[in-house]
Amino acid sequence: MPPHFLPDGAAHVHHPKRERKPGEALRVGIGGPVGSGKTALVAALCRELREDTSLAVLTNDIYTTEDADFLRRHAVLPDERITAVQTGGCPHTAIRDDITANLDAIDDLIAANPPLELILVESGGDNLTAMFSSGLVDVQIFVIDVAGGDKVPRKGGPGVTYSDLLVINKTDLAPMVGADLEVMRRDAAAVRDGRPAVFLSLTEDPSAAPVLSWIRGHLRS
Ligand SMILES: Nc1nc2c(ncn2[C@@H]2O[C@H](COP(=O)(O)OP(=O)(O)OP(=O)(O)O)[C@@H](O)[C@H]2O)c(=O)[nH]1
Numbered sequence: 516m517p518p519h520f521l522p523d524g525a526a527h528v529h530h531p532k533r534e535r536k537p538g539e540a541l542r543v544g545i546g547g548p549v550g551s552g553k554t555a556l557v558a559a560l561c562r563e564l565r566e567d568t569s570l571a572v573l574t575n576d577i578y579t580t581e582d583a584d585f586l587r588r589h590a591v592l593p594d595e596r597i598t599a600v601q602t603g604g605c606p607h608t609a610i611r612d613d614i615t616a617n618l619d620a621i622d623d624l625i626a627a628n629p630p631l632e633l634i635l636v637e638s639g640g641d642n643l644t645a646m647f648s649s650g651l652v653d654v655q656i657f658v659i660d661v662a663g664g665d666k667v668p669r670k671g672g673p674g675v676t677y678s679d680l681l682v683i684n685k686t687d688l689a690p691m692v693g694a695d696l697e698v699m700r701r702d703a704a705a706v707r708d709g710r711p712a713v714f715l716s717l718t719e720d721p722s723a724a725p726v727l728s729w730i731r732g733h734l735r736s
């Protein structure tokens with residue numbers, strides 16, 4: 516599928532919350548800073564879910580279709596189940612402000628792969644301020660990593676605070692960068708008001724077990 520492009524003149528607008536109708540695919544947004552492991556997580560989830568779930572992936576990159584190309588190269592799903600939006604500008608614009616290119620790409624995925632149960636939407640790597648519009652996804656995961664230091668949850672931001680699931684990835688690197696996981700757990704809990712946060716190391720747990728079971732729970736409910 517060719518990539519979609521974001522039209523010029525995108526503005527920060529509020530979209531009404533999407534009402535998911537019975538039988539419609541669950542849309543899960545996956546956001547977070549550059550390089551935190553979003554695509555690696557998407558790949559892991561596809562490998563685990565594809566045997567028993569009809570799913571598709573939409574990636575957002577600024578100037579390329581790098582992440583979609585990576586997923587196709589590693590054949591985590593058949594080609595027609597992977598598509599991309601080239602956002603051209605700040606990554607958050609396409610997932611929060613002018614979401615039309617993403618909505619069009621999702622329509623294409625739905626039309627090409629009936630019936631779909633799950634659509635994973637990866638945001639372009641941004642900073643701590645990017646969140647998905649609730650007009651685009653039903654639930655969202657925010658992925659940070661320990662390599663940026665154990666201060667990251669304390670710095671807060673909407674993804675760290677309000678995402679439906681916070682994933683603190685690359686725990687295998689914690690000793691290398693002197694990151695204290697207990698500090699990260701405590702600082703995340705302090706701002707999340709009971710919303711879940713999980714630790715992950717995709718190199719040590721390629722099945723992404725805690726994220727997988729969270730998504731399976733949403734698919735069942
Ligand atoms: N050590 C370690 N490396 C990881 C882990 N998860 C991902 N990586 C590596 O981190 C790098 C970035 O991972 P990506 O999945 O491309 O990150 P991303 O968030 O999709 O990056 P952007 O889309 O560019 O923002 C890759 O080299 C991954 O192999 C992990 O748990 N541990």
Ligand SMILES: [Mg+2]
Binds near residue numbers: 555582637
């Ligand atoms: Mg990526």
